Amino acid sequence: MLELKNVTTEIAGTTILRDVSFSVTKGSMVGLIGRNGAGKTTSLRSIMGLLKPKSGQVIINGTDMTKQGSFERAGMSIGYMPEDRRLVPDLTVEENIMAPAWACKLNNAEARLAWIYEMMPEVEAFSDRRALQLSGGQQKLVALARAMMTGTHLLLLDEPFEGVAPALSRRLVSVLSTLKDEGLTVLLSESDQSHSADLVDKAFQIERGSVEPLASLT
Template sequence: MLKLSAINAHIAGTPILRDVDLEIKPGALVGLIGRNGAGKTTLMRTIMGLLKPDSGSIIIEGRDMTALAPHFRAQAKVGYMPEDRQLVPTLTVEENILIPAWANKLPEAEARLAWVYELMPEVEAFADRKALQLSGGQQKLVALARAMMSGSRLLLLDEPFEGVAPALSRRLASVLHTLKTEGLSVLLSESDYSHSADLVDQVYTIERGAVSAPKIIRGDVA
């Protein structure tokens, strides 16, 4: 589903990612564990095409996406949930969720929205509220719902549990479990995998921009 080979990237002249190799098999939920500043967000942004790597390759479902613009990821059915949510505060919840569909002219937008609401009925319950009226945890759910609009094959979730109350963390974990059973591939970053220990199939550790060989947690994902 996703294969990174020898990815190097810098920001403002400072090397951040160093020869990163990473692979996600179809239907696997993979953890990316590292402290703040280790390079997790930079790696996510590089995969999404928001930051161009200095070298290396990004292959998504057999297609070389390294030099392609971010919108090609949506066409490849990849969704991204950034750490800081990046919702438009003056738009409603439903409008925020539909942004990827509008921007990329997704033909199945209505069906995807219905699927999102089926998985997360609590989000449908506040669909007409402005994003700025939501709690931080509720905004995380909306950001996940927005990522799911285009991410029907692969989801990249950057620190989805950070700053979320325990009850909402459990709800997020429940949704991710459902997505996993439906065959989506997921890359999920955390400072540790205390929230996702029961979900992940394997874990990569990132430190100072270098990623270690994966640790197999469960299943045959080799």
């Protein structure tokens, strides 16, 4: 489903990713583990096309997407949850969730929304509130719901548990476990394995922009 081959990415002339290679097989959940500044966000942004790699390849579902624009990913049924959520503050929760469906002109948007609300009924409960009225944890749930709208094949989740209260963290784990059971392919980043160890099928360690398989999930 996803493969990075020798990806090197620079930001403002500084090398952030160094010859990164790893793959995520279809239907699996994979962790990208590393401390802040290690390159997790740059990895996901490179996959999404928000940053253009200096060299290497980003292959998604067998297609080389390295030079393609970020908007092309949504058309490939990929959903992205950024670390900082990036909700539109003056839009309602439901409008934020539906925004990618409107942009991509999805034919099954209402059915997707119903599925999301069934998965996360608490989000439906505050669906008419504006995003700026939500707590940080609630915003994380909405950002995940928005990613799920287009991410029917692949979900990229950047630090989904960061800054979230324990109760909401457990709720996120429950939702991700259900998504895994439904066969979605998921790549998630985390600073440590405190939340993802029981979820992921395998994990990679990223340190100073270099990636290696993580020897243990315990």
